Amino acid sequence: MLHYPFIQNALLSGSCIAIVGALTGYFLLSRGLTFAGHALPNIGFAGAAGAVLVGVKPVYGMFVFTILASFGIRVLGQNVRDRDVSIGVLMSFALGLGLLFLDLYAGYAQRVYAILFGTILGISRGDVLVTGISTLAVVAFILLLYRPLLFSTFDPAVAEARGVPAGLVATALLVVVAVTVSLSIQVMGAILVFTLLVGPAATAIRLTRRPSASLLLSALLGVAYIWGGVTLAVASGDLPVSFFVASIAFAVYLPVRLLTERRSATRRGREPAPGHAH
Amino acid sequence: MNKEQALSSRTARRAPDIESSHGGNGRGGDSSLVALDRVAIRLGERTIQREMSFTLLPGELVAVLGPNGAGKSTLLKLLLGLIKPTEGEVRVFGAPPKRGNRQIGYAPQFGTIESDHSLRVRDIVGFGLDGHRWGPGWPSRTRTAAIEKALDEVGALALADVPANELSGGEQQRLLIAQALLTNPRLLLLDEPLSNLDIARAQEVIQLVDRIRRARGVAVLFVTHDVNPLLPYLDRVLYMANAKSLIGLPEEVINRERLSAIYGSPVEVVEALGRLFVVGVET
Numbered sequence: 372m373l374h375y376p377f378i379q380n381a382l383l384s385g386s387c388i389a390i391v392g393a394l395t396g397y398f399l400l401s402r403g404l405t406f407a408g409h410a411l412p413n414i415g416f417a418g419a420a421g422a423v424l425v426g427v428k429p430v431y432g433m434f435v436f437t438i439l440a441s442f443g444i445r446v447l448g449q450n451v452r453d454r455d456v457s458i459g460v461l462m463s464f465a466l467g468l469g470l471l472f473l474d475l476y477a478g479y480a481q482r483v484y485a486i487l488f489g490t491i492l493g494i495s496r497g498d499v500l501v502t503g504i505s506t507l508a509v510v511a512f513i514l515l516l517y518r519p520l521l522f523s524t525f526d527p528a529v530a531e532a533r534g535v536p537a538g539l540v541a542t543a544l545l546v547v548v549a550v551t552v553s554l555s556i557q558v559m560g561a562i563l564v565f566t567l568l569v570g571p572a573a574t575a576i577r578l579t580r581r582p583s584a585s586l587l588l589s590a591l592l593g594v595a596y597i598w599g600g601v602t603l604a605v606a607s608g609d610l611p612v613s614f615f616v617a618s619i620a621f622a623v624y625l626p627v628r629l630l631t632e633r634r635s636a637t638r639r640g641r642e643p644a645p646g647h648a649h
Numbered sequence: 650m651n652k653e654q655a656l657s658s659r660t661a662r663r664a665p666d667i668e669s670s671h672g673g674n675g676r677g678g679d680s681s682l683v684a685l686d687r688v689a690i691r692l693g694e695r696t697i698q699r700e701m702s703f704t705l706l707p708g709e710l711v712a713v714l715g716p717n718g719a720g721k722s723t724l725l726k727l728l729l730g731l732i733k734p735t736e737g738e739v740r741v742f743g744a745p746p747k748r749g750n751r752q753i754g755y756a757p758q759f760g761t762i763e764s765d766h767s768l769r770v771r772d773i774v775g776f777g778l779d780g781h782r783w784g785p786g787w788p789s790r791t792r793t794a795a796i797e798k799a800l801d802e803v804g805a806l807a808l809a810d811v812p813a814n815e816l817s818g819g820e821q822q823r824l825l826i827a828q829a830l831l832t833n834p835r836l837l838l839l840d841e842p843l844s845n846l847d848i849a850r851a852q853e854v855i856q857l858v859d860r861i862r863r864a865r866g867v868a869v870l871f872v873t874h875d876v877n878p879l880l881p882y883l884d885r886v887l888y889m890a891n892a893k894s895l896i897g898l899p900e901e902v903i904n905r906e907r908l909s910a911i912y913g914s915p916v917e918v919v920e921a922l923g924r925l926f927v928v929g930v931e932t
Contacts, residue, residue: 401766514785522780525768525813528757529828532729533781534749576766580812 380494381558381601381612387499387506388555389567389593394513395551396572397586398544401524406455407444407545408568410462411552414440416561417469418553419486424472429486433556436465437549445542489560491601491612498557505554509547516543521582563613567593570620577631596620681740682707682836682868683728688737690723697723699892700737705868707835710859711896712879713872714903715889716930721872722758724889725838728870729755742835749781754829754867756822758840767814770805770824771796777828799827803857819850826857830865837862837869843878851878858882876903877924890930903927 373379399408415433422432443461448454473483485493494502513520522530523537531537548568555564571592572585579585600616607615683705690697697720705711713721726732727739730746739746741753754777775796779786800806803823808816813824822842829837839858843851859882862869871879876886880899887896888903893911895902902908903925908916916929 515783517785518776518780518782521768521772522776526773526776526780526828528759529755529776529825530780531731532749532753532755532757533777535781580767580769580810581772582768 376496377492377494378601378605380496380499381491382598383499384494384502384558385491385597385601385612386594387502388551388558389571389597390590391506391509391551392555392564392567393571393575393589393593394510394586395544395548396568396570397576397582397589398520398524399548399568400572400576402541402544404454404545404548405569406458407548408552409565410458410465411437411440411549412556412561412564413462413469414465415549415552415556416486417465417472419556419561420469420472420483423482424476429482430553430557433553434550437553438546440465441542441545441549444545445538485560486556487560487562488611489556489558489563489613491558492604494558502554502558505550509551509554512543512547516540516547520544559613559616563617566613566617566620567596570617570624571596574620574624574627577627592623596623680707681705682742684738684740686738686740688727688734688739690720690727690732691735692723692732696892698889698894701889701894702737703887703894703896705836705870707868708862708866709884710862710869710871710879710882711885711887712876712883712899713870713887713889714874714876719889719891721889722840725755725840725870725872728836728838729753751832752835754826754832754834754837756825756829756837756839756842758844758872767812769810770813770816771800771809773813774799774824774828774831777831795831799830802830802861803827817850818845819853822846822850822854823857826854826861830861833865835867837867838872839869840872841874842871843873843875848878855879855882880923880925899925 373382396408399405415437418432418434418436419429420432421436422429440461444454444458447457447461519530519535519540522533523535523540527537552564552568555567559567571589574592575585575588579588596616596619599619600612600614603615603619604610604612681704683703685701685703688701689699690701701724713724715721723732727734728741728746730741730748730750741750771793775792777799778792778795797806797809800809803826805820805823805827808820808824813821816824825842826837826839829839837858842854842858846854855878858869858871861867870887871883873879876883876899883899885896886899886902887894888908888911890908890911891913895907895911903918905916905918908918908927908930912930914929916927919926919928
């Protein structure tokens with residue numbers, strides 16, 4: 372199987388986006404921003420549709436729309452309650468635009484399908500190179516933001532007192548997510564990108580405590596899901612890769628979730644401090 | 650202990666002069682850690698404080714009292730450089746307050762836990778050391794030792810690897826205090842550390858804070874709703890209400906005349922069993 376270039380390309384790009392997806396997903400989960408992880412791919416889809424309409428490569432449309440949406444989310448949703456509403460409103464608007472673009476340019480159902488569900492088995496060497504370089508850039512950026520991001524995520528009041536630029540860090544994270552989503556849509560498709568953003572990280576968080584361990588584990592899981600998905604798709608003959616990736620992610624998450632839940636509730640038998648949401 | 654014992658134990662220590670809201674900023678402008686001179690704080694339409702002046706000396710334990718909305722937390726934010734005074738001058742360690750001053754340790758009012766999964770106590774305490782710096786950082790023995798020393802000082806070393814969201818209220822306060830101590834601050838700002846704690850835990854936290862400030866010589870601003878558990882330990886009281894403030898010894902501040910003046914309506918202070926109860930206003 373590994374002899375075929377298209378399989379190699381699929382595994383290479385897939386591994387790259389699995390890594391960035393897992394890393395950014397960890398922070399999305401930690402900050403309660405999973406809805407943004409769902410909204411941004413949909414917004415990306417609208418961007419891709421718009422790009423095709425004006426005759427430009429879809430990926431550019433995705434970058435523009437998702438990065439603009441990141442700033443929009445930051446501007447509109449300053450507190451948690453407002454945020455989900457703002458994200459939802461932005462997403463609905465974007466989907467509406469996407470529908471408009473589809474309507475205006477009849478006859479590219481094939482491309483729409485590709486954007487929605489990904490074309491991992493149709494990736495070129497050139498695409499792999501671009502994805503690889505972008506992945507390195509995203510990872511470097513996350514490493515740069517690492518400590519202030521963790522601090523403002525898990526201890527926001529003290530972080531502010533210590534001079535961490537929380538707003539800047541939050542915006543930077545969303546832009547990183549936008550870039551990650553845009554890269555990943557080509558591989559996984561807009562509809563199923565969420566799986567790679569949230570699945571590995573959610574599983575890792577239930578199994579590890581230290582952020583470095585959680586990040587490493589989610590990246591490894593993501594890569595494993597991609598390899599598993601590609602292998603199963605090839606073995607099955609014609610079934611889509613992203614279906615297998617999503618199914619594997621779910622199949623791993625479910626038992627981990629159910630088994631670890633019991634463990635943490637009874638672990639210390641202590642009463643949590645009042646005012647905690649559990 | 651009764652009122653006489655409390656008073657004599659305090660005068661056995663230093664007894665600073667009373668400073669009212671209309672007085673000057675007291676003596677010792679050079680040796681003072683914090684000095685406010687005719688500071689006014691306005692947030693939007695509301696005037697939080699009209700004209701506030703006081704100084705804080707090294708090693709003092711000062712309780713900050715007053716009703717909700719009086720500006721106690723706002724005062725702490727002012728000292729942290731997070732908000733600017735509308736009028737007047739604030740000096741912290743002889744200079745205007747700046748954000749991220751490592752000589753100030755801060756324990757905020759509500760728990761640190763914002764996420765439904767949590768890092769270990771030692772990870773969160775560690776933020777106090779270098780969480781504000783860019784880059785991923787590198788684990789080091791010095792860093793681990795500093796974190797464990799701070800945890801040991803607050804009696805929480807055994808909790809180092811516990812997820813922070815499994816801590817009880819009292820344990821969480823210890824975590825926040827340990828975090829605040831990591832930079833060896835000269836000033837500790839504690840925002841309502843006793844809220845949500847039962848009497849026994851509250852006593853433990855107070856005794857811990859007193860022990861720390863004696864051992865390290867840090868000054869402490871201790872925001873609280875109930876001054877009584879602190880009476881045996883504190884040096885002065887800063888009472889904020891109705892856009893005015895008073896600072897001085899507890900019996901000089903918490904009495905019928907001064908509080909009625911500050912509120913502009915009748916306030917009675919009842920003393921029973923060595924404790925002070927303020928009657929007539931919401932505290």
